[in-house]
Amino acid sequence: MPTLFSRRGALAALFALGFAALAGSPALAAGESDPLPSWNDGPAKQSIIDFVTKVTEEGGPDYVAPPERIATFDNDGTLWVEQPLYTQFVFALDRVKALAPKHPEWKTTQPFQAVLDGDAKAIAASGEKGIVQIVNATHSGMSTAEFNKIVADWLATAEHPRFKRHYTDLVYQPMLELLAYLRANDFKTFIVSGGGQEFMRVFADETYGVPPEQVVGSTGATEWQMWDASPVLIKLPKVDFVDDGPGKPVGINRYIGRRPIFAFGNSDGDQQMLEWTAAGDGLRFMGLVHHTDAAREYAYDRDSEIGKLDKALDEATAKDWTIADMKNDWKTIFPPAKAAP
Amino acid sequence: MPTLFSRRGALAALFALGFAALAGSPALAAGESDPLPSWNDGPAKQSIIDFVTKVTEEGGPDYVAPPERIATFDNDGTLWVEQPLYTQFVFALDRVKALAPKHPEWKTTQPFQAVLDGDAKAIAASGEKGIVQIVNATHSGMSTAEFNKIVADWLATAEHPRFKRHYTDLVYQPMLELLAYLRANDFKTFIVSGGGQEFMRVFADETYGVPPEQVVGSTGATEWQMWDASPVLIKLPKVDFVDDGPGKPVGINRYIGRRPIFAFGNSDGDQQMLEWTAAGDGLRFMGLVHHTDAAREYAYDRDSEIGKLDKALDEATAKDWTIADMKNDWKTIFPPAKAAP
Numbered sequence: 001m002p003t004l005f006s007r008r009g010a011l012a013a014l015f016a017l018g019f020a021a022l023a024g025s026p027a028l029a030a031g032e033s034d035p036l037p038s039w040n041d042g043p044a045k046q047s048i049i050d051f052v053t054k055v056t057e058e059g060g061p062d063y064v065a066p067p068e069r070i071a072t073f074d075n076d077g078t079l080w081v082e083q084p085l086y087t088q089f090v091f092a093l094d095r096v097k098a099l100a101p102k103h104p105e106w107k108t109t110q111p112f113q114a115v116l117d118g119d120a121k122a123i124a125a126s127g128e129k130g131i132v133q134i135v136n137a138t139h140s141g142m143s144t145a146e147f148n149k150i151v152a153d154w155l156a157t158a159e160h161p162r163f164k165r166h167y168t169d170l171v172y173q174p175m176l177e178l179l180a181y182l183r184a185n186d187f188k189t190f191i192v193s194g195g196g197q198e199f200m201r202v203f204a205d206e207t208y209g210v211p212p213e214q215v216v217g218s219t220g221a222t223e224w225q226m227w228d229a230s231p232v233l234i235k236l237p238k239v240d241f242v243d244d245g246p247g248k249p250v251g252i253n254r255y256i257g258r259r260p261i262f263a264f265g266n267s268d269g270d271q272q273m274l275e276w277t278a279a280g281d282g283l284r285f286m287g288l289v290h291h292t293d294a295a296r297e298y299a300y301d302r303d304s305e306i307g308k309l310d311k312a313l314d315e316a317t318a319k320d321w322t323i324a325d326m327k328n329d330w331k332t333i334f335p336p337a338k339a340a341p
Numbered sequence: 342m343p344t345l346f347s348r349r350g351a352l353a354a355l356f357a358l359g360f361a362a363l364a365g366s367p368a369l370a371a372g373e374s375d376p377l378p379s380w381n382d383g384p385a386k387q388s389i390i391d392f393v394t395k396v397t398e399e400g401g402p403d404y405v406a407p408p409e410r411i412a413t414f415d416n417d418g419t420l421w422v423e424q425p426l427y428t429q430f431v432f433a434l435d436r437v438k439a440l441a442p443k444h445p446e447w448k449t450t451q452p453f454q455a456v457l458d459g460d461a462k463a464i465a466a467s468g469e470k471g472i473v474q475i476v477n478a479t480h481s482g483m484s485t486a487e488f489n490k491i492v493a494d495w496l497a498t499a500e501h502p503r504f505k506r507h508y509t510d511l512v513y514q515p516m517l518e519l520l521a522y523l524r525a526n527d528f529k530t531f532i533v534s535g536g537g538q539e540f541m542r543v544f545a546d547e548t549y550g551v552p553p554e555q556v557v558g559s560t561g562a563t564e565w566q567m568w569d570a571s572p573v574l575i576k577l578p579k580v581d582f583v584d585d586g587p588g589k590p591v592g593i594n595r596y597i598g599r600r601p602i603f604a605f606g607n608s609d610g611d612q613q614m615l616e617w618t619a620a621g622d623g624l625r626f627m628g629l630v631h632h633t634d635a636a637r638e639y640a641y642d643r644d645s646e647i648g649k650l651d652k653a654l655d656e657a658t659a660k661d662w663t664i665a666d667m668k669n670d671w672k673t674i675f676p677p678a679k680a681a682p
Contacts, residue, residue: 067552144594188554201598211408212598213529213554219595224587224613231613231620233594246565253485253574254560255596257542257553272565272572279572 035181037331038174044287044329047322048178051285055261056185062283064261066186071262072252072273073179075193075200075217077307078266078289079208081160081170083298086306088199089131090167091154093123095138103137112137136237139220143232144198151202165337168207172289174330175264179208187262190214192252194244194269198235216255218243248273261285271312274321286321288312293327376522378672379515385628385670388663389519392626396602397526403624405602407527412603413593413614414520416534416541416558418648419607419630420549422501422511424639427647429540430472431508432495434464436479444478453478477578480561484573485539492543506678509548513630515671519605520549528603531555533593535585535610539576557596559584589614602626612653615662627662629653634668 039045054062055069076082096106096115106112111130114122123130139147160170179189191200191210197217204210221236243251249272252260263270263277266289274286290309291300301309316323324330380386395403396410417423426434437447437456447453452471455463464471480488501511520530532541532551538558545551562577584592590613593601604611604618607630615627631650632641642650657664665671 067546070554197595197598205408213411213596215598222591222594224590224617231590231616233590249565249572249574250563253563254538255554257538257556275572276565 035184036174036177038177040329040331042329044322044324048181048285048287051262051283052181052185054283064282067188068258068261069182069185069187070190070256070258070260071182071187071264072190072192072216072256072260072277073175073263074265074267074270074273075191075195077291078264078270079171079175079191080167081163081297082307083291083300084161084306086195087167088195089134090158091151091199092134092138094154094158095150096134099138132239135239136220139196139199140235140237143227143234144222145232147198147235148202151199155203163334165334168203169337170334171207172330173332173335174324175289176208176335178264179210182262183209188214190216190252190256190260192216192243192248192263192273194218194242194247196220197243216243216251218247244269246272249276252276263287264289265312266291267307267309268312271315274312274316278319278321286316286319287324288316288321289324290326292325293330293333295327296333297326299327376525377515377518379518381670381672383670385663385665389522389626389628392603392624393522393526395624405623408529409599409602410523410526410528411531411597411599411601412523412528412605413531413533413557413597413601413618414516414604415606415608415611415614416532416536417607418632419605419611420512420516420532421508422504422638423648424632424641425502425647427536428508429536430475431499432492432540433475433479435495435499436491437475440479473580476580477561480537480540481576481578484568484575485563486573488539488576489543492540496544504675506675509544510678511675512548513671514673514676515665516605516630517549517676520551523603524550529555531557531593531597531601533557533584533589533604533614535559535583535588537561538584557584557592559588585610587613590617593617604628605630606653607632608648608650609653612656615653615657619660619662627657627660628665629657629662630665631667633666634671634674636668637674638667640668 036045036048054060055064057063073079076086080087093115096112100106100116103112106116111123111126111133114126115134155166155168158167159165160167163170182189189210191204191208191214193200193216195217197215197219200217201212201215204215205212218239219241221238221240222233223236225232225234241247241251248270252273259280260277261280261283262285263273264287265273278284278286288309290313291298291307293299300307301313326333377386377389395401396405398404414420417427421428434456437453441447441457444453447457452464452467452475455467456475496507496509499508500506501508504511523530530551532545532549532555534541536558538556538560541558542553542556545556546553559580560582562579562581563574564577566573566575582588582592589611593614600621601618602621603626604614605628606614619625619627629650631654632639632648634640641648642654667674
């Protein structure tokens, strides 16, 4: 296995070490030779390391200059847990409950009544229209700054029903190592998710090391207003971009303006992102997380309503894309619990 | 005047030097002590240097950590010439002429007939509706890759009517130095322009050192399609975001997700971007290019149809924002002509 900086010049290595020292990169700070310690040896891990080694080999046939080393990651189910419900939808349900005292009419209006009654079947029966109503009611009517604070406060207290940990702790340790490994090799890592862009930006930097300007997601419209001579951006009850499925290449083109050379997803909603990545010239990496571990996390694919992985699994198999089998490829799933402060 | 890396630790300096060596930063490569050699000494230059010195002074009261050093620049009239017509509109007019053989109906249909007849008054009379028709007809119906090639080919040949130079040569040398100076001080420089995002991305990296993912502009809708089993993004005849005026803070929030601490514009279309920048906490820099030099470039402000600078000039004066007076503050306007290859 190559070390992280084999085949690179001394200046570049010095530069990378300086960067790692500033950024506190875990892959380097530990002085380890294995950049992906939470991955079991096997074809998935090997395909990642082979790819990174080839595209960073100066003078090699597959070399890619650093500015073109764009890597995109789905979020829900790829970087953090998405079962039994997308985290952001849990947030929206909690917000309906929190806001209910100001909306007495919700007690008798669907889909809000169903949320307040904890009636999952009735929520599901409200369909896409109901979900949009719930999202709009909880994600608009405040300034962007107020929304960020609401999300941060919620993330600091809400716990996952099964794991009893904060949602930002339920991120995949092997994927954190992969993000750090790519960045140590001069990749720019982006999130490209169907989730809400502003929701993700609240935690993506601290949790994943992905700064706000590298988080691409679905967006609601905002409007410039003056409040007491101070400018604010107000979140409107209107979805203006859905970054999922064929929307992902659209979002990649709009926000990044370059085609990724590396993309990782976990569901059919990532299929077009992976196809868009694969269709570029030169060596490309396409990967899927396959949730196969009911004991340590969840096992689901073709029949799941959340994170359905069916067509993309067939395509990945047919085209020899990398499939990270959670049960077999990952030594650990989540980072260790933090010591109490 | 401080050197670029005064008050910074040895590792950070080493890191910055490594970065500059890799990026070929002109401000450092020349070993100069003046980071802004094309600026005359005066309040505008001094305000820039004072600001950068203060926000990079570790332990100082105005220190800003590097990730928050976001700088945004308008493009037309701030980084390159916008008179006598916005460059992108000249491109659109040229494309109408190039496409005319495929559209015989344009000979008798406005606003196209006016373009083909060179009838500027009739083009103007077609108003915003006519302009949108011209833009849609010339900016859609092809893949994003095809569009990029069309723009690149045009930029390589088209010349400005007065200066007889390529448009990408008609960029402001003092602003190129400012961009490099900010980047050498760990700022991330973004373009935030009313111009077309995909149009600007074709040249922004080579011309300004601003990579595609840091170019924010107006956008048209794109659609994912499969052509012969290969995915393409097709440009649709539909404007989906106008990044001008109050749209600029919306675009900044959407694409960057952080508030700039430094912003530079030149017209009333930049007023909200500057106000949004000013409304953040801590030290902020707001600047305007004032076109006062009819001999070397153009002189225009309150009464100009293109690049109108009226309310923003009043606000800049009232609030003591920086005004770069082109005639008095800039030693040179454009970079020297390149030697013939």
